[in-house]
């Protein structure tokens with residue numbers, strides 16, 4: 329069971345919002361890079377986020393570049409899962425490859441600051457603040473296996489190969 | 493009854509050795525994998541910690557130094573050192589600073605019709621212009637493709653984009669793809685393959701096809717695919733790789749999730765407004781919108797044909813006062829050809845600034861960053877907030893003709909007004 333507060337964002341949060349190209353010179357200095365996570369969407373995010381919290385987005389979350397640094401700095405901020413109405417393809421795969429769950433559900437009713445409980449096995453999100461219960465879409469089997477090993481590199485370290 | 497296959501299904505069937513159909517998960521052989529200098533260092537680190545040890549095929553693995561080339565900061569120079577080192581030790585190919593943007597060099601030097609290509613850059617889709625199943629992935633996925641020479645895919649459903657009619661004067665492939673993205677939205681084709689067909693596509697040159705494929709990802713697509721035909725053959729012959737040609741097309745009875753029809757004759761010069769690519773308008777509707785910078789180049793429109801169009805419009809003229817004109821050819825080959833054709837001279841005489849082949853100002857970590865409140869019209873593919881180095885600036889996207897025309901007037905201009 330994952331527990332934390334919701335940090336709500338709108339539709340179309342791009343990888344440039346999450347970690348702008350102007351910080352590319354910090355990509356080999358991850359602790360410094362992580363200080364700018366989501367800076368162009370909410371400059372205060374980095375000071376508000378607590379370990380275990382959730383990012384709650386709208387549609388097409390993570391669109392844009394293939395930079396894996398985007399989900400990486402979100403994970404480094406302690407975020408335990410991303411919830412969104414829909415997620416861009418490359419971002420989805422990158423987040424799972426880093427062991428960061430991405431859950432597709434109708435996030436309309438979740439408000440900023442709501443207390444959430446996510447049950448990954450049951451596929452449910454309980455919003456303790458407004459009392460609602462949401463279900464999220466199934467993560468494809470192949471991605472679930474990668475997620476359960478803690479990410480793609482950990483998976484390869486263990487199995488030495490990919491299987492579907 | 494056996495139903496025919498889309499281009500994506502055909503390529504993934506061949507490369508996975510299965511009867512791949514939309515929705516299947518397959519493991520496919522990767523014919524080319526590459527990274528660039530902002531995603532490469534993480535790829536190298538992930539590769540090293542994966543324990544795989546060596547590259548599956550060093551001769552089909554490429555590192556491009558193009559995003560920060562030449563490097564504007566010591567930390568990026570150190571990343572370049574790491575990449576050069578890795579290439580030396582692993583035996584993979586290194587494309588140096590000044591050689592050009594990965595998505596220009598991949599079609600010039602590596603991509604073949606029917607290939608599966610993965611790159612740690614979202615615009616890897618560009619090579620779909622010559623019939624390669626090319627798609628962007630993150631550093632971990634590409635690290636594993638480096639080592640295993642294969643990766644997993646979900647076979648995408650396909651949207652058939654059927655384009656007929658004739659492009660009118662002043663209207664180009666860029667206008668078509670901006671129009672399409674405006675119509676279906678930035679997530680209108682998420683996870684899908686966009687497959688381009690129709691009379692206007694058959695007649696389109698490779699430069700236009702690459703521009704369209706390049707932007708497929710801006711509608712969320714996994715790939716943007718063109719059949720491989722006589723134009724593909726001619727392109728491969730011109731770049732000295734005639735033997736890499738093979739014809740490739742979808743089956744006539746392939747299953748498409750939907751078909752979108754576009755009449756090229758009705759298209760007009762189109763522009764994306766800040767801060768999303770799908771926020772489109774006609775160039776003529778934006779008359780009066782002032783710009784302080786014009787960028788011609790990038791992996792979308794930095795080819796010889798693009799520079800030719802811009803040079804024709806700019807020839808013998810100067811940009812409006814207060815407008816900076818920046819030109820960045822997509823590759824060393826393009827720069828050399830543009831030099832021979834006299835386009836570079838034209839740009840310099842027109843007050844332009846020539847940047848070395850590479851990404852230039854496109855992603856905001858290099859020269860050409862915008863000031864607070866400034867607006868730019870660029871031939872690039874993305875106009876997200878902060879993209880060109882400043883979240884307080886405004887980016888418009890258009891064709892090389894629209895960009896060049898706007899440079900002359902200092903405001904967004906329909907190129908037909910100056911042609």
Ligand code: SF4
Pocket residue numbers: 559593594595613615790791792850851852854855872873
């Ligand atoms: S030119 Fe722009 S879009 Fe193309 S690879 Fe470079 S940064 Fe990316």
